[in-house]
Amino acid sequence: MKILCTAKRVPDPEIKLRVAGDGSGYVKDGVKWVVNPFDEIAVEESLRLKEKHGGEVVVVSIGPADAAQQVRQCLAMGADRGVLVKADGEVDSDAAARAIVKIIQEEKPDLVIMGKQAVDYDSSQAAAIAAELLGWGQAAYASKVVVADDGKSVRVTREVDGGLETVDVVLPGIVTADLRLNEPRYASLPSIMKAKKKPLKETTFAELGVDAAPKVKSLKIAEPPARKAGQLVPDVPTLVKKLHDEAKVI
Amino acid sequence: MSKNVLVVIELKGGAVRKTSLPAVTFAKQAAQKLGGQVHALVCGDNVSAAAEEMKKYGVAVVWAANSPALKNYLPDAFAKATLKAAEAAGAGVICASATAQGRDYLPRVAASLGAGMASDIIGVEDIGGKMAFKRPMFAGNLHQWVEVTTEKKVVSVRPTDFEGAAAGAPSGEVKSLDVGIDAGALKTKFVEFAEVKSERPELTDARIVISGGRGTKGPEGYKETVEVLADALGAAVGATRAIVDAGWVPNDWQVGQTGKVVAPELYIGLGLSGAIQHIAGMAGSKVIVAVNKDPDAPIFKIADYGLVADLFKVVPELIAEIKKVQ
Ligand SMILES: Cc1cc2nc3c(=O)[nH]c(=O)nc-3n(C[C@H](O)[C@H](O)[C@H](O)COP(=O)(O)OP(=O)(O)OC[C@H]3O[C@@H](n4cnc5c(N)ncnc54)[C@H](O)[C@@H]3O)c2cc1C
Ligand SMILES: Nc1ncnc2c1ncn2[C@@H]1O[C@H](COP(=O)(O)O)[C@@H](O)[C@H]1O
Numbered sequence: 001m002k003i004l005c006t007a008k009r010v011p012d013p014e015i016k017l018r019v020a021g022d023g024s025g026y027v028k029d030g031v032k033w034v035v036n037p038f039d040e041i042a043v044e045e046s047l048r049l050k051e052k053h054g055g056e057v058v059v060v061s062i063g064p065a066d067a068a069q070q071v072r073q074c075l076a077m078g079a080d081r082g083v084l085v086k087a088d089g090e091v092d093s094d095a096a097a098r099a100i101v102k103i104i105q106e107e108k109p110d111l112v113i114m115g116k117q118a119v120d121y122d123s124s125q126a127a128a129i130a131a132e133l134l135g136w137g138q139a140a141y142a143s144k145v146v147v148a149d150d151g152k153s154v155r156v157t158r159e160v161d162g163g164l165e166t167v168d169v170v171l172p173g174i175v176t177a178d179l180r181l182n183e184p185r186y187a188s189l190p191s192i193m194k195a196k197k198k199p200l201k202e203t204t205f206a207e208l209g210v211d212a213a214p215k216v217k218s219l220k221i222a223e224p225p226a227r228k229a230g231q232l233v234p235d236v237p238t239l240v241k242k243l244h245d246e247a248k249v250i
Numbered sequence: 251m252s253k254n255v256l257v258v259i260e261l262k263g264g265a266v267r268k269t270s271l272p273a274v275t276f277a278k279q280a281a282q283k284l285g286g287q288v289h290a291l292v293c294g295d296n297v298s299a300a301a302e303e304m305k306k307y308g309v310a311v312v313w314a315a316n317s318p319a320l321k322n323y324l325p326d327a328f329a330k331a332t333l334k335a336a337e338a339a340g341a342g343v344i345c346a347s348a349t350a351q352g353r354d355y356l357p358r359v360a361a362s363l364g365a366g367m368a369s370d371i372i373g374v375e376d377i378g379g380k381m382a383f384k385r386p387m388f389a390g391n392l393h394q395w396v397e398v399t400t401e402k403k404v405v406s407v408r409p410t411d412f413e414g415a416a417a418g419a420p421s422g423e424v425k426s427l428d429v430g431i432d433a434g435a436l437k438t439k440f441v442e443f444a445e446v447k448s449e450r451p452e453l454t455d456a457r458i459v460i461s462g463g464r465g466t467k468g469p470e471g472y473k474e475t476v477e478v479l480a481d482a483l484g485a486a487v488g489a490t491r492a493i494v495d496a497g498w499v500p501n502d503w504q505v506g507q508t509g510k511v512v513a514p515e516l517y518i519g520l521g522l523s524g525a526i527q528h529i530a531g532m533a534g535s536k537v538i539v540a541v542n543k544d545p546d547a548p549i550f551k552i553a554d555y556g557l558v559a560d561l562f563k564v565v566p567e568l569i570a571e572i573k574k575v576q
Contacts, residue, residue, distance in 0.1 A: 121387045123369045128357035137437030159501045160350040166441040215366025220395040230554040240571035247537045249516040
């Protein structure tokens with residue numbers, strides 16, 4: 001089974017981002033970059049399916065030349081090959097999806113596993129856009145993926161409002177990883193060394209023949225207004241009194 | 251042309267889900283700016299009652315898409331139905347609430363139209379004559395204003411940030427929409443839905459939410475504190491990712507960047523640290539109370555009322571004190 005997964009380079013979710021002086025974006029200097037957490041889960045799931053069913057795992061990223069580091073990290077986890085679409089500046093989910101579609105058409109994987117959302121812009125669009133452009137089925141927010149015995153579909157459990165939904169997606173198809181799908185492995189030192197020799201192909205939007213122009217343009221970025229500082233209360237009776245008399249919520 | 255706004259309504263048990271009504275409010279605001287009308291779409295295999303119900307919300311047309319292919323939610327089918335309705339309605343803006351469903355199929359609609367999509371918007375502003383959609387990014391650490399540059403625009407609306415449209419006297423007309431979807435040709439097939447049944451109010455529209463974190467010590471501790479307090483107050487229950495991952499509570503209860511976004515009148519967090527990803531899902535609450543034994547827990551930075559104490563001691567006392575004032 002050939003599996004293609006995607007990995008976006010994003011700022012470490014644990015850090016605090018600062019707004020750039022002119023409000024056009026966030027400050028990128030000195031930021032610690034990581035593989036988008038949902039994409040790490042997507043890579044892990046791809047590796048587990050390969051371990052079970054055999055095949056190949058190709059990881060694709062779109063980003064600055066430095067994003068090669070994040071692709072290498074996925075290769076160190078165990079992916080076989082990498083493709084990096086080099087792009088300077090912001091690439092919106094739509095442009096990323098169209099580049100991913102182009103690579104899918106070249107690579108012809110049986111299954112594509114992406115992240116539920118990239119935690120930088122939190123758009124959660126790319127997988128569904130790619131599925132629509134390819135005319136494929138999709139199952140987003142997966143917490144379990146099982147390949148059917150005949151290899152023609154995957155059965156996916158999805159985390160949705162009100163419970164868990166199960167669907168079958170005809171292959172080739174797209175699945176997106178939610179937090180509880182698996183726990184990504186750490187790359188061992190030997191596998192980090194080995195990853196340095198694995199093939200990583202670099203390309204560009206121009207080479208792929210994909211227009212990188214964004215359909216969603218960022219006009220401004222700002223810090224949200226801070227909540228006004230609250231107060232510590234000494235004990236439960238005071239708390240209840242304040243909730244009753246002051247806040248009037250109970 | 252294309253001045254109208256289409257809002258897709260989510261149904262549950264054949265009735266309109268309350269969480270769709272904030273998107274109707276956004277649709278009305280957008281239609282007013284564009285000088286157009288609001289059209290609504292209901293999808294299912296028996297939507298006549300829901301279509302009638304939608305007439306109460308002041309939309310010009312309710313499109314009723316009845317088809318066996320729409321019996322259960324499937325992204326490709328709902329995207330196709332939405333495209334048909336958008337065409338019939340002459341819609342330039344297509345929206346729905348940013349629920350698990352809305353987030354799932356709207357990007358397909360955008361892709362098919364070649365349109366851009368703004369996800370999870372929390373407001374609409376005018377920036378230099380452009381319709382700027384305000385949205386949270388990076389777990390709400392930052393706010394972003396975006397312009398959708400294509401002529402047609404797709405928008406998912408964060409239900410906590412727009413008032414739900416109010417019901418009034420029925421108006422407008424119901425029109426039936428032939429979606430012509432061949433269920434057999436769909437590439438995603440519904441198997442089953444395991445519903446988490448609960449007698450408590452829904453997390454996303456409860457007046458009070460009680461949430462617990464790792465400080466509740468385990469599924470038993472969570473029950474004895476969070477659930478007992480919630481039942482005393484008629485509240486919904488929520489949780490942090492840490493304890494959902496640990497399997498203490500159902501995934502459907504997770505509040506945060508990657509869980510539910512809630513904005514109740516009162517949010518009480520018990521034994522949760524207040525990680526940025528958790529705060530992303532509850533910072534819009536009117537009043538926030540935090541109980542944590544660590545005075546340096548980040549949750550105290552955003553709590554209106556903080557109590558540094560052992561939650562297991564606090565909860566019984568809290569219930570007793572609340573009984574006195576109720
Ligand atoms: C990509 C990504 C997405 C995420 N999405 C979400 C999300 O949607 N929602 C979410 O919640 N998290 C999310 N997280 C996880 C988040 O970063 C935190 O790990 C998580 O919220 C912590 O849960 P917690 O507060 O229960 O645990 P902890 O951080 O361990 O906090 C437990 C708290 O309980 C207190 N405590 C212990 N015992 C007691 C006692 N007896 N009485 C009172 N207080 C006590 C402690 O002082 C501590 O502050 C996400 C993380 C990532 C990387
Ligand atoms: N620039 C990118 N490079 C690689 N994968 C991406 C990129 N943008 C989006 N994706 C994939 O699409 C998913 C959803 O992204 P988004 O729609 O931008 O939130 C991510 O989790 C990734 O798997």
